[in-house]
Amino acid sequence: TALNLQTDYYSPESNIRYMSNSQYKDFLTCEAMAIAKMVGEWNPEPSIEILVGSYIHAWNEGTLKEFKETHPEMFSSKGPTKGELKSQFLFADQMIDTLQSDPMCMEMLAGLKEVVMTAEMFGTEWKIKIDAYRDDAIVDLKTTRSIWELHWSDFYRCKVSFIEAYDYFRQMAIYTEVERIVAGRSIWLPPYIVAVSKEQPPDKAIISLQDDERIASELLRIEGNMPHILAVKHGDIKPVRCGKCAYCRATSRVDRIIS
Numbered sequence: 001t002a003l004n005l006q007t008d009y010y011s012p013e014s015n016i017r018y019m020s021n022s023q024y025k026d027f028l029t030c031e032a033m034a035i036a037k038m039v040g041e042w043n044p045e046p047s048i049e050i051l052v053g054s055y056i057h058a059w060n061e062g063t064l065k066e067f068k069e070t071h072p073e074m075f076s077s078k079g080p081t082k083g084e085l086k087s088q089f090l091f092a093d094q095m096i097d098t099l100q101s102d103p104m105c106m107e108m109l110a111g112l113k114e115v116v117m118t119a120e121m122f123g124t125e126w127k128i129k130i131d132a133y134r135d136d137a138i139v140d141l142k143t144t145r146s147i148w149e150l151h152w153s154d155f156y157r158c159k160v161s162f163i164e165a166y167d168y169f170r171q172m173a174i175y176t177e178v179e180r181i182v183a184g185r186s187i188w189l190p191p192y193i194v195a196v197s198k199e200q201p202p203d204k205a206i207i208s209l210q211d212d213e214r215i216a217s218e219l220l221r222i223e224g225n226m227p228h229i230l231a232v233k234h235g236d237i238k239p240v241r242c243g244k245c246a247y248c249r250a251t252s253r254v255d256r257i258i259s
Contacts, residue, residue, distance in 0.1 A: 005116045009129060012040035018118060018127040019233075021171040024222065027229045031239035033247035035232070042247050049198075052092045053143045056196070059096050060131060060141050061114045091198055095143065098202040099194070108132070108139055108194050108206050119181040122226040128178045132194075138175050142168065142195045147205050163207065168193060172209045173218035188215060 008014050015023060015038045026034035036042035046054070051074055058067035068075065074089050076082050085093060099105045111134035118127050132139035144162045151165035152158075163169060172191035180188050190210040197203040209215075231237040241248050 005118070005127060009116060009127065012038065014127065015039075017125065019124050019226075019229075020127050021174050024174075024225075024229065025167065025170075027232065028225070030242035030245045030248060031232050032241040032251075033245050035239045036247055036251075038233070042250075044246055048088055049143075052089060052095075052198070055089070055092045056095055056143050057114075057131065057141060060109060091200065091202070094200070095196045095198065095202045098204050099196055102204055104206060105194055105196075105204055108137075108192060109141065110134070111137075111139065117178050117182045119178040121177060121181065122223045124226065124230055126174065126178055128175045130175060130179070133179075136190070138172070138179055138189050138191045140168070140172065140175070140191070140193050142193050143198060144195055145198050147195050147197050147203050162195075163193070163209070169209055169211075169214055170218045170222070173215040174222070176215055177219055188212065191215075 005014060023034065023038065026037055033042060051071065054071075055064070055067060055074070058064045074085060076084050076086055099109070109132045111132040112130075113132060115130040115133040116127065117130070118125055120126075130138055131141045142162075144166075147162065149162070150159035151162060153160045153165055156164065172193070176188040176191050180186075183189075190208065193207040193209060195205050195207060228237070232239050243252070
């Protein structure tokens with residue numbers, strides 16, 4: 001069946017056919033949850049953080065009007081504030097103002113918006129959506145609680161930046177490799193992140209992730225994990241439950257007494 005990834009990017013049909021950074025992350029987190037999300041059986045309610053991130057991305061894409069129409073839960077429906085963002089979302093507009101008032105951030109975000117690409121990689125088709133695609137760079141827009149706050153990482157066994165904590169190097173490695181394959185060139189475009197914080201007032205930064213050795217290392221790790229992930233995705237291996245995520249908590253059954 002023909003898929004229009006511009007409109008069906010997040011559909012179950014698209015997720016079944018394509019691997020993506022978020023789906024790959026789901027499989028590493030909990031295989032059972034990843035399968036349930038992939039087929040549309042698990043659709044958790046988006047958190048305030050996710051809604052705000054989507055709001056900022058809609059502004060960057062130029063689809064904020066459509067986003068407001070499809071997310072009425074973010075806006076007041078009565079009283080003097082009718083039509084305005086509810087109090088818990090007000091900082092979203094402040095984050096947009098912070099970016100709009102910074103010439104360097106706006107220059108970095110200039111380019112083709114929300115560009116979808118697909119490529120064959122590591123035994124399957126991958127899909128990516130680039131926030132700002134420039135001739136000289138791949139740019140991703142990120143919202144974060146704090147740009148400078150450090151987070152504990154079980155993987156690195158130390159405190160790391162939000163870039164490492166949320167595996168953004170891995171995401172940008174996937175994006176740069178898919179773009180390189182599509183463009184048919186031998187080198188990777190430099191990847192950057194434009195980050196804006198949820199603080200009062202918001203902070204912002206442009207972060208370069210241009211590190212070919214690190215990109216190659218991330219891609220090598222993905223390649224090593226893909227045979228097992230694809231076997232689970234295709235039903236050859238039963239997915240393992242992590243027992244800790246929201247999906248496992250929502251679908252668990254007590255089968256023993258613990259002391």
